[in-house]
Amino acid sequence: MSTPYESWTTGEPLVDTKAPDGPIAERWKRRRFEMKLVNPANRRKHTVIVVGTGLAGGSAGATLAEAGYRVVQFCYQDSPRRAHSVAAQGGINAAKNYRNDGDSVQRLFYDTVKGGDFRSRESNVHRLAEVSVEIIDQCVAQGVPFAREYGGLLDTRSFGGVQVSRTFYARGQTGQQLLLGAYQALSRQIAAGTVEMHPRTEMLDLLVIDGRARGIVARDLLTGRIDTYFADAVVLATGGYGNAFYLSTNAKNSNATAVWRAHRRGAHFANPCFTQIHPTCIPRSGDHQSKLTLMSESLRNDGRIWVPKKAGDHRPPQDIPEDERDYYLERLYPSFGNLVPRDIASRAAKNVCDEGRGVGPGGQGVYLDFADALARMGRAAVEEKYGNLFEMYARITAEDPYERPMRIYPAIHYTMGGLWVDYDLQTTVPGLFAIGEANFSDHGANRLGASALMQGLADGYFVLPATLGDYLARHPHTDTPTADHPAVHEAVSAVTERLYALLSNQGDRTPDSFHRELGELLWDECGMSRTEAGLRKALERVPQLRAEFWERVRVPGSGETLNQSLEKANRVADHLELAELMCLDALHRTESCGGHFREESRTEQGEAARKDEEFSYVAAWEFTGTGRPPVLHREHLDFAHVHPTQRSYT
Ligand SMILES: Cc1cc2nc3c(=O)[nH]c(=O)nc-3n(C[C@H](O)[C@H](O)[C@H](O)COP(=O)(O)OP(=O)(O)OC[C@H]3O[C@@H](n4cnc5c(N)ncnc54)[C@H](O)[C@@H]3O)c2cc1C
Numbered sequence: 281m282s283t284p285y286e287s288w289t290t291g292e293p294l295v296d297t298k299a300p301d302g303p304i305a306e307r308w309k310r311r312r313f314e315m316k317l318v319n320p321a322n323r324r325k326h327t328v329i330v331v332g333t334g335l336a337g338g339s340a341g342a343t344l345a346e347a348g349y350r351v352v353q354f355c356y357q358d359s360p361r362r363a364h365s366v367a368a369q370g371g372i373n374a375a376k377n378y379r380n381d382g383d384s385v386q387r388l389f390y391d392t393v394k395g396g397d398f399r400s401r402e403s404n405v406h407r408l409a410e411v412s413v414e415i416i417d418q419c420v421a422q423g424v425p426f427a428r429e430y431g432g433l434l435d436t437r438s439f440g441g442v443q444v445s446r447t448f449y450a451r452g453q454t455g456q457q458l459l460l461g462a463y464q465a466l467s468r469q470i471a472a473g474t475v476e477m478h479p480r481t482e483m484l485d486l487l488v489i490d491g492r493a494r495g496i497v498a499r500d501l502l503t504g505r506i507d508t509y510f511a512d513a514v515v516l517a518t519g520g521y522g523n524a525f526y527l528s529t530n531a532k533n534s535n536a537t538a539v540w541r542a543h544r545r546g547a548h549f550a551n552p553c554f555t556q557i558h559p560t561c562i563p564r565s566g567d568h569q570s571k572l573t574l575m576s577e578s579l580r581n582d583g584r585i586w587v588p589k590k591a592g593d594h595r596p597p598q599d600i601p602e603d604e605r606d607y608y609l610e611r612l613y614p615s616f617g618n619l620v621p622r623d624i625a626s627r628a629a630k631n632v633c634d635e636g637r638g639v640g641p642g643g644q645g646v647y648l649d650f651a652d653a654l655a656r657m658g659r660a661a662v663e664e665k666y667g668n669l670f671e672m673y674a675r676i677t678a679e680d681p682y683e684r685p686m687r688i689y690p691a692i693h694y695t696m697g698g699l700w701v702d703y704d705l706q707t708t709v710p711g712l713f714a715i716g717e718a719n720f721s722d723h724g725a726n727r728l729g730a731s732a733l734m735q736g737l738a739d740g741y742f743v744l745p746a747t748l749g750d751y752l753a754r755h756p757h758t759d760t761p762t763a764d765h766p767a768v769h770e771a772v773s774a775v776t777e778r779l780y781a782l783l784s785n786q787g788d789r790t791p792d793s794f795h796r797e798l799g800e801l802l803w804d805e806c807g808m809s810r811t812e813a814g815l816r817k818a819l820e821r822v823p824q825l826r827a828e829f830w831e832r833v834r835v836p837g838s839g840e841t842l843n844q845s846l847e848k849a850n851r852v853a854d855h856l857e858l859a860e861l862m863c864l865d866a867l868h869r870t871e872s873c874g875g876h877f878r879e880e881s882r883t884e885q886g887e888a889a890r891k892d893e894e895f896s897y898v899a900a901w902e903f904t905g906t907g908r909p910p911v912l913h914r915e916h917l918d919f920a921h922v923h924p925t926q927r928s929y930t
Pocket residue numbers: 331332333334335336337338354355356357360363364365366367368369370371372454455481482483484517518519520529530531534535537538574693694715716717718729730731732733734736
C-alpha cells in the first residue's frame with residue numbers, strides 16, 4: 281500500500297535558543313533577568329491580540345492589560361466565561377506540600393517528566409513546577425473557593441501517576457471556579473477600557489507581514505462580517521484539537537481552526553499524534569451520539585476499577601462475588617493501583633475489554649465501584665466530595681452510582697500536540713505566541729491529570745507576560761499595517777473565497793457526516809493503539825475524504841447571519857487537513873510512548889516500549905501545502921536531570 285506521504289522531507293533541526301543553560305532551578309530566574317523590559321509608560325503604545333478566553337487566554341489578557349498593554353481579545357462564545365475550560369472538573373496541581381507528604385518542586389518536575397514518558401523539555405517542566413506554587417496564591421487572592429480541610433488550609437487530593445496529594449480542587453467544578461477568577465480579572469480590564477473584547481468572533485486567518493505576526497482576519501459570527509485586526513504581537517490561546525475525533529470529552533465547539541491556520545502561515549506543528557485518551561468517561565451509548573462525558577479522574581481516589589474474571593460474564597455487578605472480580609489495576613500496578621497515569625489505565629481497560637471481559641452494551645466498559653468508599657466514608661462524605669459528578673452520571677445513564685458501580689470507558693480528552701513554541705512560548709512565526717492547550721506544551725507524550733489547568737494558568741498569568749514584554753522591547757514596530765497591504769489582501773480574499781466555496785457548493789452531505797466519518801477513522805487507526813498498516817490505511821483515506829468533502833458538502837443558509845452549519849463546515853475542513861498530519865506523525869514515530877501506543881513496539885509484558893536512541897525528540901512539522909509532504913524538523917531532547925527509564929508503576 282502506498283500513500284502520498286511515503287517520504288516526508290527532513291529539515292534543519294530546531295534548537296530552542298531561549299532556554300538558558302546552567303542549574304535547572306535557576307534557569308527561569310536567569311531568563312527573566314536577561315529579558316528586556318518595556319517601560320510602564322510605553323506599554324500602552326503596544327497592542328496585543330489574544331485569541332481565546334479560556335484559562336490560558338483569560339489569564340493572559342487580564343495580566344497583560346493590568347501591566348498596561350492594550351489588549352484586543354476574541355472568543356467565539358457569547359461570553360468569555362463560556363470557554364471550554366469551564367468544563368474542567370477534577371483539580372489543579374501545585375507543589376505546595378501542605379500535606380507534608382514528601383512533595384516539592386523537584387518531585388512535581390520529576391513526576392511530570394516521567395509521566396510524559398520522557399518526551400517533554402526539562403527546562404519548561406521545571407519552570408512549570410516552580411510557577412505552580414504562585415498560581416494557587418494568585419487564585420486564592422482572587423477568591424477562588426478551593427475546598428478546605430478541617431484546619432482551614434486548602435485541601436488536596438491525588439491524581440494519577442503520583443504518590444503525593446497535590447491536586448487543589450473546588451468540588452467537581454475546579455475549571456469553572458478558576459475561570460470565574462480569570463474572567464473577573466478580565467472583566468475589570470474590559471470595564472477599564474484596556475481590553476477590547478470581541479465575543480462571537482472567530483479568527484479565520486493569521487496576518488503575517490514582513491515575516492512577523494501582525495494581526496488576524498476574523499468573522500463576526502452574528503453578522504458574517506469579515507474584519508482585520510492589527511497588533512504588535514498575536515497570542516493564540518485557542519485550546520486543543522481533540523474534536524478532530526468527532527467524539528471527545530471536549531466542548532462541542534472546540535476546534536483546530538486557529539492553530540491550523542497559523543500552521544499554514546508558517547508556525548510549525550509539534551507532535552500532532554500525541555493525543556490523550558482519558559480512562560474514565562461514560563461509555564458511548566449509540567451511533568447518534570455527538571459528545572462524550574468525562575467522569576473526573578478524581579473519582580479514582582476512592583472508586584475501585586474492576587471487571588469480571590471470566591470472559592462473557594453478563595451477571596449484574598452485585599451478583600458477581602468478590603473472588604470472581606478482577607481489580608486489574610490494583611493487581612497489575614500495586615504501588616499506584618487505580619491511580620496509574622491515564623495512558624496506562626486506558627490501555628489496561630482496552631485490554632480487558634479485548635479479552636471479552638468488558639461490561640455494559642457491546643462489552644465496551646469497566647466498572648468504577650464506590651461500594652467500599654460508601655461503606656468506609658458514608659454516603660454524606662462521598663456526596664460532599666463527588667456529589668455533582670454522581671448526579672451527572674445518573675442523569676446521563678439513568679443508573680444510580682450510589683447503588684450500582686459506574687461504567688466507564690476511555691475516550692479522547694486532550695491533545696499534548698500543538699503549535700511548537702520555544703522556552704518563551706513563541707512559535708516559529710516571530711511575534712506569534714501560543715499558550716495553554718494550543719501549544720505542544722510541557723506534557724510530553726502523556727499529560728498527568730490536573731496539570732492542564734496548571735500549565736494554562738502558568739502560561740497566562742506568569743510566563744507569557746514576561747516573555748512577550750521581551751519580544752516587544754526587542755522588536756518595536758513603528759508602523760501599523762493597513763488593509764491595502766498585499767499580505768492582508770491575500771488573507772482576506774482567501775477567507776472570503778473559502779466561505780463562498782462552502783456556501784455555493786450544491787452537495788448532498790452535511791458537514792457533520794464528514795466529521796463523524798473522519799472521527800471514526802481516526803479513533804480506529806490513530807486512537808488508543810496504532811499500527812503501521814492502520815495508519816497507512818488512514819493516510820490513504822483522509823485525502824479521499826477531504827476531496828469528497830469539497831465535492832459533496834452542503835451548507836444551507838447564507839454567510840450574512842448566524843450560520844452554525846457554515847462555522848462547522850469551515851472547522852471540519854481544517855480537521856480534515858490536520859488529521860492527515862496526525863496520522864503521518866504517528867506513522868513516522870515507530871516507537872510507543874505515552875498516549876502513542878504503536879502495537880509493533882511493546883515490551884514482552886505488553887507495555888509500551890520507547891526507543892530513546894531514535895525518538896528522543898519533538899517532531900515539529902512545517903507546512904508546504906495541502907496534500908504535499910511536510911518537512912520534519914527535530915528538536916532533540918536532553919534528559920540531564922530525570923534519567924529516562926522504562927516507566928514502572930508496579
Ligand atoms: C471534561 C474535561 C474536564 C477536564 N478537567 C480537567 C481538570 O480537572 N484538570 C486539568 O488540569 N485539566 C482538565 N481538563 C483539561 C483542561 O480543561 C483544558 O486543557 C484547558 O481548560 C484548556 O484551556 P485553554 O485556555 O488552553 O483553552 P480553552 O478553555 O479550550 O479555550 C479556548 C478559547 O479559545 C477560543 N477560540 C478557539 N478558537 C478560536 C477562534 N478561531 N477564534 C476565536 N476564538 C477562538 C474559544 O472561544 C475559547 O475562548 C479537562 C478537560 C475536559 C474536556
